[in-house]
Amino acid sequence: MDIVVLIGRILFVVIFLASAAGHLTQPKAMAGYAQSKGIPVPTFAVFASGIVMLLGGLSILLGIWPDLGALLLVIFLVPTALLMHSFWQESEPDARQNEMIQFNKDISLAGASLMLFAFFAATPTLGLTITGPLFIIV
Known part of the structure; x- marks a missing residue:
């Protein structure tokens, strides 16, 4: 089961690591899009979101406090959905x-x-992680 979880972690983080690379290597292009969506300080927002995706993705991939990495991704994804993809405002x-x-x-x-x-x-010993979780749920 450990190998299955590891493969799942690898597949899951591909999108975040690829997006982080784009944010960190093309910040001006990304900042233009963020600015068009009304994001304040768009260059900083692009850089910060790239760092959050990179840290969250690497944390899950490497199994270093993967629970914290997953929370970082939630903290990134929900505001991104609401602020950057507000479909209800599109005509x-x-x-x-x-x-x-x-x-x-x-x-x-x-x-x-x-x-x-x-x-x-909840399952700190499953999945071939380097460290255990930062948070423990029983």
Whole structure:
């Protein structure tokens, strides 16, 4: 079962590590999009969100306080869904549909991250982690 959990962790974090790389290597392009969504201090927001995704993704991947990494991703995903993908504000049908898809993706990933948090905190010895969880749920 440990190998299955490890494979799942690897597959789960691919999107976050790839996105973090984009945020950290192309901050100006990403900041322009954030600014168009009304995000204050967009360059800082892009950099900070890239760091959060990188830390959360690496934490889960490497198994170093993976429960904390999962919480970091929840903290990133929920505001991102609400602030960056507010489909209800779009009037053009294609843009509305695209933002709805991105909103639903972020909310679904937030739910999965929350489940991972509970999983890691409740089963500290499963999954070939380097450290145990930071939080313990009994």
